[in-house]
Amino acid sequence: MKVGIYTLGCKVNAYESEYIASLFRNRGYTIASFDEDCDVYVINTCTVTNNSDKKDKKIINHVRNSDSCVVVCGCFVESHKDYNFDGIDIVIGNHNKSNIVDLVEDYFINKKQIKLIDNNIMRVGFEDMEITTFESRTRAFVKIQDGCENYCSYCIIPFVRGRCRSKDKDKVISEITALVNNGYKEIVLTGIHTGNYGSDLGIKFSSLLSEILEIPNLERLRISSIEITELDDEFFKLLNNPILCNHLHIPLQNGSNRILDLMNRKYTKEEFYEIVKRIRSVREDISLTTDVIVGFPGETDDDFNENVDFIRKVGFSKVHVFPYSKRDGTKASRMDNQIDPNTKKERTKQLLDISLELESNYYNSFIGKNEKVLIEKVLDGYSYGHTTNYLYLKIPKELKENEIYDVNISKEMF
Secondary structure (H helix, E strand, C coil), X not given: CEEXXXXXXXXXXXXXXXXXXXXXXXXXXXEECCCCCCCEEEEEECCCCHHHHHHHHHHHHHHCCCCXXXXXXXXXXXXXXXXXXXXXXXXXXXXXXXXXXXXXXXXXXXXXXXXXXXXXXXXXXXXXXXXXXXXXXXXXEEEEXXXXXXXXXXXXXXXXXXXXXXXXXXXXXXXXXXXXXXXXXXXXXXXXCHHHCXXXXXXCHXXXXXXXXXXXXXXXXXXXXXXXXXXXXXXXHHCCCCCECCEEECCCECCCHHHHHHXXXXXXXXXXXXXXXXXXXXXXCCEEEEEXXXXXXXXXXXXXXXXXXXXXXXXXXXXXXXXXXXXXXXXXXXXXXXCCHHHHHHHHHHHHHHHHHHHHHHHHCCCCCEEEXXXXXXXXXXXXXXXXCCCEEEECCCCCXXXXXXXXXXXXXX
16 A cells, blocks of 8 residues: 655654654555555644644645545644544644554544544653664654753744653664664754753763764764754864764844843843854854744844844854744734734845845855765756755766765856
């Protein structure tokens, strides 16, 4: 039987979908394109923004009342427990994804809708998952942590993912070792709050990092995202290790201290900048990318201009810009002075233009330099891949996929 899996949202969802696919393969199912006629459709949802919810609903409605077995799981389920799931055969929250094949086979026998949503996601433990391959990718994601307890005022994720909990350290090392032995050159550590790894185990993320960097034959280790407050002294001792990718994604969210306080972020822009300077004292040309929310409730023109000035001061290599999205159940959704859509749209465009400028400046600074590129795709005489500092290059020759090459960078490769 054929299974189609549709994944929305973050790298954690991508990892979990890969794990779900492996469960089906191990039972003799074939993983097919979601666009094909399949016996089972699985939709792994996201709910981080209103647009995410719209995408979820569109995909759900596309297969609702299908003759196939339709499974909807993940964050949208947790945040929309009263949603009309009529015509959906299996509904699962962010727990029990490991049981998905058993649930599907139970449905095929009994033909009755199954809804399995834990009423208290805060009390569940870490759901162990392990993969040994990552289909159609040259880098492999490894989920080391789940949940978040930051409770940023705009964010629904702590309420749909639960408290922080971590994968056993030895299991992390074992999983990465297996992936490296299966030929993966680059491992990406991911989680809902990745840098908070180990807070429930009595160990620090930097301690885990130290052990991972000792795994034989590991060529690249990338961190999907980390908070500025989690870069401790031990981390800085590891930062010059060449296996650690020359790229950090550090969410800023805003460059105005007043807005940061309203967001319930745990730092000031001055503290953020001091850590950035320390990072660059170890790796001068590191790529620093970030997330920024535009149009947070109460954001004045002065706040926005302060945000713009700080983004330029840091000199990020790319800014992921998100217009503020009102999420029911969060503190920010109840705040006064919600910003009108046109203002958010204008500010978003301005920041996106700045991001393109910063990205272009960063790319151009590497023209004429040699960088190592992991080849991810070869097509029509060109090879495509990322450098360790996340430059995406188009190289005018056919190279071997999943190999790392030393490349002299020219402008034509951008």
